[in-house]
Amino acid sequence: NEEIQLAKRPEGMPTEENFRFVETEVPELEEGQVLVKSIYISVDPYMRGRMSDAKSYVAPYEVDAPISGGVVGQVTESQSDKFQKGDYVLGNLPWARYSAVNAETLQKVDPELGPVSTALGVLGMPGLTAYFGLTDIGEPKSGETVVVSGAAGAVGSTVVQIAKILGARVVGIAGSPKKLDYVKNTLGADEVINYKEEDVAKALEKACPDGVDVYFDNVGGPVSDAVYPLLNAHARIPLCGSISSYNKKEDQGPRIHGYLVKSKAKMQGFIVADYSERFTEGKKQLSEWFKQDKLTFEENVVDGFENVPDAFLGLFKGENLGKQLVKVAEA
Ligand code: NDP
Numbered sequence: 498n499e500e501i502q503l504a505k506r507p508e509g510m511p512t513e514e515n516f517r518f519v520e521t522e523v524p525e526l527e528e529g530q531v532l533v534k535s536i537y538i539s540v541d542p543y544m545r546g547r548m549s550d551a552k553s554y555v556a557p558y559e560v561d562a563p564i565s566g567g568v569v570g571q572v573t574e575s576q577s578d579k580f581q582k583g584d585y586v587l588g589n590l591p592w593a594r595y596s597a598v599n600a601e602t603l604q605k606v607d608p609e610l611g612p613v614s615t616a617l618g619v620l621g622m623p624g625l626t627a628y629f630g631l632t633d634i635g636e637p638k639s640g641e642t643v644v645v646s647g648a649a650g651a652v653g654s655t656v657v658q659i660a661k662i663l664g665a666r667v668v669g670i671a672g673s674p675k676k677l678d679y680v681k682n683t684l685g686a687d688e689v690i691n692y693k694e695e696d697v698a699k700a701l702e703k704a705c706p707d708g709v710d711v712y713f714d715n716v717g718g719p720v721s722d723a724v725y726p727l728l729n730a731h732a733r734i735p736l737c738g739s740i741s742s743y744n745k746k747e748d749q750g751p752r753i754h755g756y757l758v759k760s761k762a763k764m765q766g767f768i769v770a771d772y773s774e775r776f777t778e779g780k781k782q783l784s785e786w787f788k789q790d791k792l793t794f795e796e797n798v799v800d801g802f803e804n805v806p807d808a809f810l811g812l813f814k815g816e817n818l819g820k821q822l823v824k825v826a827e828a
Contacts, residue, residue, distance in 0.1 A: 498522060498523045498593060498595045499521065499594050500521055500593035500594075501564055501592040501593070501806065502516070502519055502561055502562055503516070503548060504516055506549060506550060507548055507549070508746075511810060513806060516564075516806040521593070523595050524597035527576065528576050529601070530600065531577050531603070532572065532573050532575075532595060532597055533568070533573070533590060533595065533597075533603070534570050535568050535590065535596070535802075535826060536570050536571055536613070536824065536825065536826050537568065537798075537822045537824055538566070538592060538825055539569075539622075540809035540811075541567065541623075541651075541821075543738075544566055544809060545744065546743065547564075548564075563591035563593060565589055565591045565592065566590075566592070568587070568592075568596075569585065569586070569606055569613050569616050569617055570586055570588070571584070571586070572584045572586060573595070580603065584605060585605070585606040585828075586603040586605060586606060587605075588602055588603040594825060594826070610787075613828065617820065617822060618819070618820035619655055619787065619792060619793075622769060623651035623820060624779075624783045625772065625779045625780070626769040627656040628655070628659060628783060629767070629771075629772040629775070629779060630652075630656070631656050631659050631735060632663075634735035635660075635711040635735045636711070637660055637711045638663075639664030639665065640664065640665070640666065641665050641666070641711060642666045642667075642705050642708065642709050642729075643660040644669075644705065644711070644713070645660070645713045646692075647715030648671045649671040649679055649680050649818050650817065651819060651820035652737060652738075653713070654679075655783075656713045657684045659792075660713075661685045661686075662792075667685070667687055667688075668688045668690065668704045669681070669686040669688075669689045669690070670690045670691075670697065670720055671692070672693045675818065676691075676815075677691055679818060684793070688705075692719075692720050697719070698723040698726070701723055701724060701727055702727065705727050708732075710729050712728070713735050713737060714734060714737060714738070714739070715737050715740065716739060717740070717741050717742055717748075718739065718741030718742060718749035719750075719751075721751035722752060724751075725756035730760055731762065732762040732763075733762065733765075734763065734764040734765070735765060735767060736765060736766040740812070740813070744813055796819050796821075796822055797817040798822050798824050799811075799821075800823075801823070802823070805825070808823045
């Protein structure tokens with residue numbers, strides 16, 4: 498067996514030195530546990546926060562202990578009535594090839610619903626983030642303008658589509674021509690902006706002639722600075738993430754005070770786990786849209802356990818279109 502530990506806490510952008518591959522024994526099962534073979538390991542931006550020891554909504558990873566996160570795997574041995582050998586499961590598991598896990602902490606993944614990997618993406622945590630952030634905080638009405646940053650990523654790509662389903666006009670912001678093409682022509686955004694190549698403030702002004710009613714913010718920083726002057730009265734801003742700051746010593750902003758006062762906008766941070774009591778509802782709605790072909794998804798799948806750290810670092814370089822996953826074993 499093999500696991501990946503946090504070797505030391507990063508300062509700024511993490512490097513390979515922050516990760517350590519360690520050979521371990523395949524764990525013995527205790528009563529109530531199952532042995533899970535990891536198939537898809539999810540890498541997510543929030544993990545950068547857990548690598549630091551700053552105060553947050555979730556405890557930091559421990560140094561010299563395995564990093565953990567969303568994993569879809571298959572039960573290879575069971576000491577629990579809840580799962581049988583061959584079942585697909587989702588859990589918050591260590592970055593390891595095999596894990597002995599208390600069955601109560603796992604959820605069954607139904608392969609009939611879609612590829613099992615979607616339990617880590619459009620039908621999982623990022624999809625639920627998009628759904629609750631947009632519908633509960635953004636509350637877009639038909640005909641309103643919704644701006645989405647990080648629009649080609651796991652969360653953003655789902656936000657764009659849900660906003661379209663709800664009848665909004667959608668402007669997506671992302672960082673490459675390929676991503677813009679995807680956001681516009683596959684996801685159905687009305688306008689797209691490449692924040693790396695365009696003057697975002699000018700491009701937004703052109704793309705949002707009626708101002709901005711909802712800004713779903715995945716990135717923060719200069720991109721968000723460009724959105725605030727366009728906020729309409731009573732605009733809503735679900736603050737989902739600020740990936741532009743995660744590797745910086747100082748928060749990158751945006752500077753918002755005057756704009757919020759003038760627009761009387763409502764800005765609300767949220768963490769998807771706050772909605773855990775409504776996850777069944779969220780999953781049901783996402784699956785329905787998925788079955789009706791109203792919701793599509795893209796995955797950037799890298800092969801090989803040895804590539805987990807690189808795939809994680811790629812999130813901060815914009816390497817992924819859609820959900821970034823690492824496939825570490827065959828199903
Ligand atoms: P993504 O799939 O969107 O991957 C990250 C993307 O962020 C990259 O592909 C890149 O795209 C973009 N990016 C990287 N650096 C920067 C930068 N400096 N400025 C602007 N964009 C950048 O990740 P997720 O969909 O999983 O997460 C998106 C956001 O949502 C993150 O901020 C994350 O922390 C947050 N989140 C919050 C949750 C919550 O509960 N509140 C739950 C899940 C995610 P590009 O090429 O366009 O630059």
